[in-house]
Amino acid sequence: MAKPKNKKLNFDLGLLLLITGALANITIWIGAFVATETDGPIGAWVRNLLLPILGGVSGLAMGITVTVGLVYVLARLSKLKPSVDRKVRGTKKKYKSIPNVSFYTAWAAVLLLLIISPALLAPYVFMIISGSQNIYAVLGDGWARAWSVGRIVAADLAMSAVALVYGVQLPALAGPARASHSSKGATDSTAGANRTPKQTPRTASDVRPCDVPGCKLSYAWPQGKGAHYKKHHPDLVIQKGIPARVSLPIKADKKGEA
Numbered sequence: 631m632a633k634p635k636n637k638k639l640n641f642d643l644g645l646l647l648l649i650t651g652a653l654a655n656i657t658i659w660i661g662a663f664v665a666t667e668t669d670g671p672i673g674a675w676v677r678n679l680l681l682p683i684l685g686g687v688s689g690l691a692m693g694i695t696v697t698v699g700l701v702y703v704l705a706r707l708s709k710l711k712p713s714v715d716r717k718v719r720g721t722k723k724k725y726k727s728i729p730n731v732s733f734y735t736a737w738a739a740v741l742l743l744l745i746i747s748p749a750l751l752a753p754y755v756f757m758i759i760s761g762s763q764n765i766y767a768v769l770g771d772g773w774a775r776a777w778s779v780g781r782i783v784a785a786d787l788a789m790s791a792v793a794l795v796y797g798v799q800l801p802a803l804a805g806p807a808r809a810s811h812s813s814k815g816a817t818d819s820t821a822g823a824n825r826t827p828k829q830t831p832r833t834a835s836d837v838r839p840c841d842v843p844g845c846k847l848s849y850a851w852p853q854g855k856g857a858h859y860k861k862h863h864p865d866l867v868i869q870k871g872i873p874a875r876v877s878l879p880i881k882a883d884k885k886g887e888a
Contacts, residue, residue, distance in 0.1 A: 644706075644796035647699050651789025654692035655782060657684040692785045696747055699788040703740055706795035710736065732794045739791035746784045753777060842866070 661684040668676045710733040715725040757768045766774045838851040842863055849858035859867050 643698070643702060644792060647695055647702060647792045648789060648796065650691040651695040651699070651785055651792060654688050654695055654785035654789075657688040657691070658782065660684055661688075692781070692788075695788040695792070696743060696784055699792045700740065700743060700747075703736060703791045703795050707733070707736055707740075710795065732797070736791050736794040739787050739794070743784065743787050743791065746780050746787065750777065750780055750784060 661681045664676055665673075665681060711730055712733050713727045714730045716728055718724040718726055753765050753768050753773075756762075757765050760768065762768050765777070769777055836850055837848050838855075839846070839848045840858060840862075845862060847858065847862060849855055856867075
């Protein structure tokens, strides 16, 4: 038995960024609902231990999505066109150019991320420099609320931008699958066409008796006529392509030789 070939694992950065983008806000959803439904000793444990862990996971996922996602989206935007050609309905060869919504939406998301990303990280940097206890002491009450909203929006924007440019790959991935499926169907149809039909029982009209006098045998008509004649009546078979040679026996005159 042939050993199966080792399959190479393809690293899909776009899919990873979509997962981290979702994880950035999923942990916030978990913390929000857990914090509102716990009280007493369990509530203290949730606030002192679980919520900081969820916040750390959310920050890690969001950092990966925003920073790596910006590079990923900018690299993929070069493959997107500002406009696409669409076929005009009711015509065969007439096309019209329309704006590519994915291209402009992805660019808008990138520009918003370039504004939101420093706005979210700058208070933290200022907190470290000034030696403040927490980031809310730096922002104040009003800006802290805006910062909390921007934190959630940034993850959604990064995930949306990645999804827009990552979606361009889906038709390309599906194309080979459709092509292989169609080629497989064509192969199956070709094999079906080349497959010999099942033999059906012969009827009386498919069998004919031999017309040579004295021969009481029968053969399948018309395929078996040649084989029957070659086997049972070879003297009646005309050899095609063989030139006829007439050789007359020459009798030696014994008297003349003597």
